[in-house]
Amino acid sequence: MVIVELKSSEDLCEEHEAQLLNYLRATDVEVGLLLNFGKTAQIKRKVFNNEYKKQN
Numbered sequence: 001m002v003i004v005e006l007k008s009s010e011d012l013c014e015e016h017e018a019q020l021l022n023y024l025r026a027t028d029v030e031v032g033l034l035l036n037f038g039k040t041a042q043i044k045r046k047v048f049n050n051e052y053k054k055q056n
Helices: 014-026 053-054
Strands: 001-005 031-037 043-046
Touching: 001 014, 014 031, 014 043
Parallel strands: 001 031
Antiparallel strands: 031 043
């Protein structure tokens, strides 16, 4: 499973990446894609591997 965050802004910023990481922390999903469809297409892939999430 992958979380996909879609944006349409001029450029990706730290807040966009932080939002994706928060989604990954809050779920059991470990991979997220941040896609920006602004002036130029941008793709960022984030992996949040946290063994503690699976202990619950």
